[in-house]
Amino acid sequence: MMEGSQSSSLAERALWDRLTGKQRACLDLLLERKTSKQIALELKIAKPTVDQRITTARHILGATDRDDAALRYARLKNIYDRITCDPVHIPPVPCFVPSDFADGDPSEPMQANARGAPVGSWGQGLPFGKVGSHDHGSFVRLAIVAAILVAIVIFLLGGLGIAQALTRLISG
Known part of the structure; x- marks a missing residue:
């Protein structure tokens, strides 16, 4: 009985191996x-191509129709x-x-670079200290924005003063 089942499984394996990947893709669907159109x-791909692949697979599997081919293919696929x-x-x-920290956030920087400046948050090691850090309160943020705006206004007024002085020099 073992010989019969072994030759049967070899024949089934040969059928499985004869099916191409494209035929298997069509049979999976x-x-x-x-439907062939779906x-x-x-x-x-074109519908006639699907029909040709299913027909060829049907002949390889020895199936009588599409439903029989699907059943035989499903059995082989499971194996x-x-x-x-x-x-x-x-x-x-x-x-x-x-x-290792109580709040999960170190209060002191963990490392220093070659010059000894702390490495970590943006702005550390710069002349302005922790201006760029994200842990400021609303009042401090407002003060920083106001200071930046004042600096921009001074810069623009200075530029306008220089432009006016140059205009007077050129015009005489």
Whole structure:
């Protein structure tokens, strides 16, 4: 009895191997009870191409019609279309690392660069200190914006004064 089942499985394996990837793609959609037109739209090929692939697969499988081909293909697919080894590397699930700080945020910078200036938040190590940091209150932010606006106005007025002085020099 083992010989008969072994030759049967070899014959089935030969049938499976004779089916091309394109025929299998059509048969997979046929298993979903799609029409040739729907299969053609999904695979972006012509309807006669779908019909030809299904007819060829039907002849390979020895099926009498499309439904019989789908049944035979489904049986073979369950046996021979199994993934034995998935080569895709799945990274480990990220996990939280406990913080050594009470609030989870260091109060002092952790490192210093070659000149000894602290490394970390934007603006640290600059002459203006922590002006660019994000931990200021509303009043401090408003004061910073006002100081920047005053500096822009002074710059523009100075430029206008220089332009007026140059105009007087040129005109005489």
